[in-house]
Each structure stands twice: as C-alpha cells, then as structure tokens.
Amino acid sequence: MIVPERVLTFALDGEIFAIDAQAVREILEVPAITRVPGAPDFASGLINVRGAIVPLTDLAVAFGMVHADHGEDTRVIVIEAEVEGEPTTIGLVADKVLDVAAMEGVPVEEAPPVGMRWRADFIRAIARPQGQFVILPDLELIFAESLGMATRQERAA
C-alpha cells in the first residue's frame, strides 16, 4: 500500500477525505460552472481554470453520498491526475478544505471489504490519525470507472 508523504484533507458529506498533496495544483472558490447536458453526474460541469477548460468532478457521486449544495466553505481542488495513462487536470468539489498533513506515523489500514456503505475498491486506504477516520480514495480507479461509464452510456444512446 503506497501512502503519500503529505496529504490534503477535505470534508465531503460529513466524511474526511485525503488526497496526495503533490497532486494538488490549486484550491479555488467555486467558479462559474458550465453544465454539460447529458454528462454523467460525476463530471457534470466545466470550469475555467486560468484559461484552461477543466472538468469538475464530484466524489460524493462516486461514493453514493448525499450531494450537498455549494455553501460558503465549498471549494474546488484542482488536481493533476492520470486518467487512463494521460495526465489530466481535474477539479474536485469539497464541502470544506481542512488541512495539509504529514502522514508519517499515522496508522493506515486497508479498506475493510465489508461493513462500509461504499465500494471498497474505490478506497485505497483508511488512515486513523488520533482515532479519526480518513478516506484515501483511489482517484485513478474512480476516474477510469466513470470514463468507462460515460463510454457505455454513449454506446447505449
């Protein structure tokens, strides 16, 4: 299990998520979002990040959570990720950005295959700093899956 050295933590539907801090390019207040009709809920819109058109994705959808309305603390985390082997810039919605933390010394466990409301393979690991429950999502798998779904939708249409 590869755990990043430093992570950015953020809140989503009452849970805490953590992603590799190295992948984060910037954190934005929610910009104007252009909805793409017919796009999957997971990536339903586009935003303008310094002249680049970037898809905005919502992990809440992938994890089947309640999708909160954008509030005062809502932010967009712009990350650089591999999507099917290609480096891609992607925006992630976060209810609130919490902290950048070092992972050294933090106990980390595999995701238990049962007893969770989410797909276990979407979770790379669970970190337990001071008894908290922090989800390290497998972004690459989530992106790849949602692309696959988009392709299937297209075929079905």
Added chain:
Amino acid sequence: MSEDDPVAAFRVEAGELLDSIEAALLDLAGDSTNTGLVDEVFRGLHTLKGSGAMFGFEALARFTHHCETAFDRVRKGQAEASQALIGVVLSARDHMQALIDVGTQGDPMLEMAGEAILSSLEKAVANSEGMAVPRAIQTERKGWHISFKLPPGSMANGTNPLPLLDELRGLGDCRITPRLDEVPPLASLVPTECYIYWDIVIEGDVTCEDIEDVFIFVIDDMDLAITPLIEEPESDEPVEVLPVATVLAAPQPVAKAAPPAQESVRVAAERLDELMNRVGELVIAQSRLAQLATSSGPVNELTLRAVSEDIERLSAELRDTTMAMRMMPVGNLFGRFRRLVHDLARETGKTIELVTHGEATEVDKTVIERLADPMIHLIRNSCDHGLETADDRIAAGKPVSGSLTLSARQAGGEVLIAITDDGRGIDRERVRAKAEAQGLIQPGAVLGDGELFQMIFHPGFSTAAAITSLSGRGVGMDVVKRSIESLRGTIDITSTQGVGTTMTLHLPLTLAIIECMLVRVGEGRYAIPLSVVEECIELPAAEVTSTARRNFLDVRGELVPYLRLRDTFGTDYPADLFQKVVIVGQGRGRVGLVVDQIIGNTQTVIKSLSRFHAGQGSFSGATILGDGNVALILDVGNLIVAAQKNQRLLGERAGEVA
C-alpha cells in the same frame, strides 16, 4: 518550436529537400533536357549530403553521395537524365527518407537495401550514352599534394590554421608536414604571426574545389599550391560495368523508426518581425493604460477609449499574425500528390496529366496534415476508376491522356479544394440501384444528383466491387467523409456521365479560432459555428405550444425539421416567450435549432472537451467567453443526424398509432 534540437530541424529540412528533389525529378521526367531541373536535383542532393553528414546521418550522406555523383555527371553532360535514371533516383529518394527516419544509429538491413538501389543507379548511368560507371572511378584512390602558407596578419584577424588542417583531414587521409624554416629567433618573433607553412599529401575522393573551399577566406592573399598526386585516368574508354545484384523492391518501411519529431512550424522571418512589432505596440499601449490607472484625478474618458481601441486593434492584429503563422500554402500538399499520380499512372498503364491551380492558397497546417490521407484516397479513386484506359478514351473520342486537376481557392471563411477528373463520371443509375438494394433510399424516391452521390459515403457502400467507378481500396469513402468532417469540412460531388467528376472539399480556413453565434438555451450559453448558420427566424406562435408529432417548419416553402434544444439539453429554466430558430446546414442536412435567445456573434478559441465529456455527441468543443465563463460549442453535424433520427422515430410512432 524546439530550439535546441538541430537534428529535428534537419529532419524537417531534409523532408522539404526530398520533396523538392522529387518534384524536380518528376518535372525532369517530362522535360529531360532541362538543365535548371538537373541543377536543382543536384543542389538538393548536395545539400542533403552535406547537412546529413553534419548531423550524424552518415549512412544517408554516403548513400546520397552516389546519387549526387550521378547527377553531377548529368549536369556535366556526361550522362543522360533517362527515365531509368529518374526512376532509380526516385526510389533512392524513398530510401533516403527511410535513412532519415531510422535515425543516426543506422540500420544494416536498410543499408543493404541501399546497395541494391546503387547497383541499379550504376546501371542507369552506365547505360546512358555508353558512359562510364561513376563509382568504379570515384572510389579509386587518388589525391593531391598541397602546399600552403597563410598571408601575414591573418592570424591576428582570426584565421586559425588548426581548424583548417582539421578540415583537410576531414576530406581524406592526410600526411601533414609542417615547415618551420621561416620561424624567426624568439627575440624577433611576433606572437600573433604565423611563420609555419605546411606540405600536405591528401588521399581520397577529393576534388580540387573541395580543397580550395577549405581556404576560401584567405585564398586570395595566401600562397597555395594544389597539384594532383597521380594523373586522373582518362575516361575515354568505357569501364566495364559491375555485375548488377538482384534489385530489391523499394525498401520496406523500417519497423524501428525514430520517435516522431516534435511538431514544429516553419515561420517566415517577416511574419516574426510583424509579430514583434505588434508586441512592441502592445507594450506601449499597456504602459499608457498603466499610466492612466495610476494617475490621480479623474480619467479622461476619451483617452481611455483611445487606449482601449488601440488594444482592441492590436489584439486583433496579433491574432491574425499568429494565425497566419499556422498557415501553409496547399502547394506543399499538392506537391506530394505528383508522385502519387506518377506512380498510379505507371500502375494502371494510363497516361495521366496532373494539373494544379491555386497552390498559393493558404490553409491551417493541421488541416493540411490531416487532408493528405483522404485526398490520397480520392485521387486514387479518380485515377483507378474515374479515368478510362487509353483505348476506352479513344473510343469515347477523348484525348488519350486523362487529366486530373487539383485546385484550391479561398471563398469567404472557407477553402475549397477540388479534385476533378475528365473520366467516365459516376453512373447514377448504378448508385441508385445499389442504394435502393441497401435500403438507403425508397425505390423511386426523387433525389437530386448531389443527394444521390452522397450515398457513396455510406459505410459499406463504396467498397462494393460492382460499382467499379467508385470502389475504394481498403478504406471506404465513409472514412474519407469522416476525416473531412473531423476537420469541420464537407464534401460535394458533381459528376456528368462520360465527362468527368469533381469532388469539392469545403474546409474551414483555420481550426483554432472560429467565428461563432452565441445563443442561450435555458441557463446555458452555447456557441454555433457561424459557417453553418444559414438564417435565424422566430419560432411561429403555432409551433411554440405545439406538441404535435411532426416538428417541421415551413421555411419559404421548404420543410425543415427542428430540434428544441431546451428538450435536448433537458433544461427546466423558464422558457423565453419568443423562441428563436437558428437554421443550420452542413453538407446536405439542414435543421432548425430552437433556442431561447440569440446573443450575438463572437470569436472563439476552440478548446477540446475533457475526456469525461468527449463522448457527448452534441458538442464538438468548448470555449471561454469574454466574461470568463465556459461555453460549449455545438456539433452541428451530430445534431442534424439526431434531428433526422428523431423525425424518423416520430414518424414510426405516428405510423403505429394510425
């Protein structure tokens, strides 16, 4: 542009050289005594050899050297530019391309293939006018005796004898003897003077000019004696022709090709200057603006407007200049087809005359690159199946030689490229029969020629062997159509039986920036490429509330299907009271797009959609608007298809009800 990769630059340059060599060879085939063309081929080969060696393409330099020698002989009237020689040098040209592709590390297999070509080359040169074989003589050891002394003061002025000696060593095996007898005693020695002079014996395939070239900068003032080491053999008596090895076919493309060169654009220096000037002006305008912003007191509105206008003009000019850098004359593209037509003529045994017009018409570089394959297919089609054999042409009372015309011209925001042959034309009855058999059209349906000929673009249609005049090779015409559409272009066909066929490609001038009409549907703003917009009308009141099964508009007597984009995009934002219809057309299709509001025209820089949305059929890309928001660009071709499908479904349902 990769500034630090001369090898990449060499590849680009070599590609251009090979193209011009090929063009000159093809011209020479029809005009074998044209010395200008011979010179051009010679110069091209000479440059290729020279720069190839410079960038480490040694196999290329060695190989090219032989072709250069052959053409040098033609140039000096010692050999004839025969069809055989031109044919061999054309295949040598392909081999040179392969040597460039394989890179500097070389490939022994490829070089063996080269030997076969060289054998044919020898034969071709030897056969002409009983002239001798060049290689046999050229490789014979010979050489020169050189003695030189630099002019006084030349060392202080930057002439260094050491590189000169190195350069001589580069020409051939050298024995260098320095002569020291003029070196003065130390006391009277001027350190910036060169007192040493040299005697050199150089052996190898070196000409007197090669040696003089080494000393070019000082030759007028220096002492230089060059005498041949041994007498050159008189080539009066023909030398025996070397046994010719079995000629291999043209070398296969190398599997282990070098990685593709980084994409670069060659830009005329004057365009760079122009760009630089604009940037200069922009900097000035910007500083004026900054001054206004920091000045205390009220800002003069007129001054501000003047600056704003300046910046607007400059950014428009900058955009045009920058776009112009991406433009290339289609002549580059047409040039490539000369070889194709030459080869096709040989293959089919037909005489084909290629005529080109409008080579100077400029098109975006990307368009040119992506146009090559579909055009090859169309040209092949015309030569293979459009043009008749000589016998058939005579029987039809046509000139024996078939003609294929490539022409390009600009019309508005489009470039039109036409491929015209004077062949037998498309047999519309056979196309119709085939289309009916495949269920593409109703038996007896009334169709115009344009509409009927579009049938050949249906997948599986054009490859049908029965319609010989249309059958393709490997890929069908549907692939051609798709690649043209991916460039936001269309294809028109006109054809008269017995007279010929013209395929016209309509292409956008440039891909990166397009003029768009901005519309609003619900909350979202969308861009429609202006090139496909035919007109805008108000949605008739009767249609606004209509839930009728038929969604047709009567536009001056013509029924046009329409799509309510509010439904297509699933918006629940309140609809505008007055809905507008934008009538768009592409190729044969025409459809009305119902929108809430027409906002106006805008210039947009097209950006591709993210991978998450690339599969959304309704959009071809996205763009950033003046206020920083993202707007989607409608893929009109796909929407037309959707509308037509929609109509069919509605029609079927209506049928079920009835």
Added chain:
Amino acid sequence: MSASILTVDDSSSLRMAVRIALTGAGYTVTEAGDGMEGLTKAGAQRFDMIITDLNMPRMDGLTMIREIRKSGKQTGVPIIFLTTESDDGVKGQAKAAGATGWLVKPFNADQLVKIARKVLGR
C-alpha cells in the same frame, strides 16, 4: 565550456535566427543590436567568434570591425561578416578592416553552423 559568439545585427529576427541556429549547435550567443553596442560588448568580454552585419544604424559593421581590431581586445578572434552580394569589393574592404571571413545572405542554419565550425574548429 561552449564557445561564446557575439552576433551583431540590427534585425532582431535575423539575430534570433542566428541565436537559434548557434545555440542549437551548442554555442553560447550574445546579441548586440548595432555596431556601437557590438563594440561595447566586444570591449567588455572576449568572445570566441563575432558574427556581424555590415549595414547597421549608429555604427556600421566595417567601422565596428576596424575599431574592435584596433582595441586589441579581440586579437585572433574570428570575425565573420554577413553580406548580401558576393561583391568582392565589400569582401576586400571588410578583410582590410580585419574581418576573417564572410557568409552570403540568405544563408540557412547549416551554412552558419558550418562557418562557425570552420573558423572555430569545434
């Protein structure tokens, strides 16, 4: 260390072309926009080679070459001038002023690099 070359030309695009060609071939390039600037730069630092245009505002190439040689700061340093015609008169004048060699415009990157290799031997 790579050889350092001073290029003197009032056309910025030509300077750019020279710079791209020479840096591409591994040389270090310093630019000057006219003869005066060229002379100043040649007075401040020793170069391995100087490439200059002849027709320039403020100070023309011939004057600059003469002044550079006179200064003694660049003794033995090759100076190549760019000329549009293969006019022997100009060549003679420039060589008398102290130039080492010439390159006829228009030239391509290969020819330029070839000249640099020729006079520098590297």
